[in-house]
Amino acid sequence: MNFELIMIGTGSAFPKHSYNSCYVIKSHGGLMLVDAGGGNGIFNAINESGIKLSEIHHIFITHTHTDHILGAVWLIRGIINMSKDGESCGSLHIYGNSSVCNALRLICQLTFLALDYGLFTKNVELVEISDESSLAINNTLIECFDVCSKNVVQTGFRMTFGCGEKLVCLGDESLTEDNLRKIQGCDTLICGAFCRYEDKDTYKPYEKHHHTVRDVAILAEKAKVKNLVLVHSEDDNLEKRQGLYKTEASKYYSGNVFIPVDGERLVF
Ligand SMILES: [Zn+2]
Numbered sequence: 578m579n580f581e582l583i584m585i586g587t588g589s590a591f592p593k594h595s596y597n598s599c600y601v602i603k604s605h606g607g608l609m610l611v612d613a614g615g616g617n618g619i620f621n622a623i624n625e626s627g628i629k630l631s632e633i634h635h636i637f638i639t640h641t642h643t644d645h646i647l648g649a650v651w652l653i654r655g656i657i658n659m660s661k662d663g664e665s666c667g668s669l670h671i672y673g674n675s676s677v678c679n680a681l682r683l684i685c686q687l688t689f690l691a692l693d694y695g696l697f698t699k700n701v702e703l704v705e706i707s708d709e710s711s712l713a714i715n716n717t718l719i720e721c722f723d724v725c726s727k728n729v730v731q732t733g734f735r736m737t738f739g740c741g742e743k744l745v746c747l748g749d750e751s752l753t754e755d756n757l758r759k760i761q762g763c764d765t766l767i768c769g770a771f772c773r774y775e776d777k778d779t780y781k782p783y784e785k786h787h788h789t790v791r792d793v794a795i796l797a798e799k800a801k802v803k804n805l806v807l808v809h810s811e812d813d814n815l816e817k818r819q820g821l822y823k824t825e826a827s828k829y830y831s832g833n834v835f836i837p838v839d840g841e842r843l844v845f
Pocket residue numbers: 589590642644645749809
């Protein structure tokens with residue numbers, strides 16, 4: 578195993594039957610949570626995925642939208658409560674661009690009790706990253722970059738494991754012509770695909786600056802990505818989503834396609 582993707586949630590911003598898209602990357606060095614979803618449902622979602630709150634010491638937040646950042650506020654509260662109860666949970670580092678760090682600071686200041694906000698400033702390290710920042714988390718190199726979102730400043734990253742395998746995360750952005758050159762050489766790509774192209778009139782992805790399975794599959798083929806993991810999708814028909822999306826993707830893409838559901842673990 579080089580790494581494992583543990584899907585905490587796979588839904589879009591307004592999921593009906595799943596949690597917002599967020600996932601844990603587990604490597605030999607440890608765990609990193611990418612995004613936190615939009616609320617206190619994160620506690621149940623991580624529990625269902627077999628992860629304990631006390632195991633999370635690194636959280637990467639891609640952008641400030643509600644469905645990615647607000648779950649982190651709850652996780653911070655959870656960790657503060659554990660420390661108040663005398664439970665040792667270790668340090669918590671949160672990585673995000675300046676908008677993410679400012680938003681977290683402000684939300685915690687405005688919504689926490691003064692005592693809890695004091696504990697937040699003492700126990701949580703906000704690490705501000707920008708386009709082209711490099712980080713070493715769990716002994717793994719992480720190179721950050723702007724994912725060229727038209728919605729909001731959003732930061733993705735390329736993670737290189739000891740064996741040389743490269744994983745690229747684009748947050749909830751899809752693979753587009755704008756960010757295509759940033760994923761060159763990546764083995765596994767995890768990115769957003771809002772719905773099938775066939776269902777674009779129902780879900781209207783382009784109005785929300787999102788893209789379809791077909792759009793991503795065409796570019797992933799061009800970039801010679803080996804493994805394509807699609808998340809941040811509509812969840813009207815979770816039982817059939819995997820089969821339907823795989824069928825559409827395989828018309829344009831010859832690599833391995835993964836359409837996970839919440840709680841699923843993908844081993845690479
Ligand atoms: Zn989103």
